[in-house]
Amino acid sequence: MSGTAWDPEQYSLFADEREQPFWDLAGLIEPRAGAMLVDLGCGDGRLTAELFDRIGAGRALGIDSSSEMLARADLLARGEVTFALGDISTWRGSGCDIVFSNAALQWVGDHGEVLGRWRESLAPGGQLAVQVPANWDHASHLVLAEVARERLGADAPPDPVATNVRRPEEYSALLYALGFKRQHVRLQVYTHLLADTDALVEWMKGTSMNRVKRLLQPDEYESFVIAYKARILEVLGYQRPFFYPFKRILMWGSLA
Numbered sequence: 564m565s566g567t568a569w570d571p572e573q574y575s576l577f578a579d580e581r582e583q584p585f586w587d588l589a590g591l592i593e594p595r596a597g598a599m600l601v602d603l604g605c606g607d608g609r610l611t612a613e614l615f616d617r618i619g620a621g622r623a624l625g626i627d628s629s630s631e632m633l634a635r636a637d638l639l640a641r642g643e644v645t646f647a648l649g650d651i652s653t654w655r656g657s658g659c660d661i662v663f664s665n666a667a668l669q670w671v672g673d674h675g676e677v678l679g680r681w682r683e684s685l686a687p688g689g690q691l692a693v694q695v696p697a698n699w700d701h702a703s704h705l706v707l708a709e710v711a712r713e714r715l716g717a718d719a720p721p722d723p724v725a726t727n728v729r730r731p732e733e734y735s736a737l738l739y740a741l742g743f744k745r746q747h748v749r750l751q752v753y754t755h756l757l758a759d760t761d762a763l764v765e766w767m768k769g770t771s772m773n774r775v776k777r778l779l780q781p782d783e784y785e786s787f788v789i790a791y792k793a794r795i796l797e798v799l800g801y802q803r804p805f806f807y808p809f810k811r812i813l814m815w816g817s818l819a
């Protein structure tokens with residue numbers, strides 16, 4: 564994922580809704596005083612720093628590939644909380660007590676290999692906590708894929724969630740194979756009441772639409788958003804408020 568498409572302002576428009584899964588995932592962690600915590604795909608680092616405080620970790624390292632996100636995260640860096648540019652698809656650490664990743668793994672493929680590397684980064688007794696969206700089959704995402712195909716043809720980027728994210732039971736088996744005998748994997752539906760269908764477009768501009776934005780000139784992107792909005796209205800009708808159920812997979816495992 565290119566770093567240049569992320570817009571921290573747009574992403575934070577729905578900060579409360581996006582934050583709940585982060586804390587649900589954090590709730591699965593068994594806190595260990597002084598733990599070495601790594602947050603992969605840490606975004607603007609605000610939640611990384613809060614997580615560090617809440618679980619009483621000894622050190623936290625946030626990794627992200629977006630220079631826009633990291634510029635914000637760096638403002639929050641303090642002695643034991645640091646941030647670095649990096650690619651979570653190839654990242655490998657060592658001696659970590661907690662490898663945490665909220666809403667980032669879906670951007671990369673080969674989850675077996677990637678989670679294998681994250682597992683190798685853990686110290687004995689280490690914990691892995693990962694959340695990925697699984698909403699690719701909602702109209703919001705299907706329409707995005709459809710309009711992208713119409714506008715970009717063969718260059719239309721595939722929906723990474725549809726392509727990369729697996730079923731909950733597959734993650735459970737994968738975690739087991741990686742040595743996480745103790746685990747918790749669940750599919751959770753988050754219910755969001757957005758102001759109206761237009762707000763759904765703003766939601767999508769903050770995340771999934773980035774994969775199209777990075778391929779288009781600004782005027783082409785503007786026209787893409789208009790076409791997406793029109794198609795959403797055709798498919799869903801104008802709804803005020805708009806009830807947006809959003810499926811996510813939360814997984815946690817602990818090594819012996």
Ligand SMILES: C[S@@+](CC[C@H](N)C(=O)[O-])C[C@H]1O[C@@H](n2cnc3c(N)ncnc32)[C@H](O)[C@@H]1O
Pocket residue numbers: 564566569585603604605606607610626627628629632649650651652664665666667670671770
């Ligand atoms: C949806 S945001 C989530 C941010 C943060 N984890 C949170 O919960 O607020 C996804 C983040 O993953 C980062 N990301 C996407 N692909 C990445 C990659 N290959 N390596 C590192 N970071 C990546 C993006 O830059 C973005 O900051």
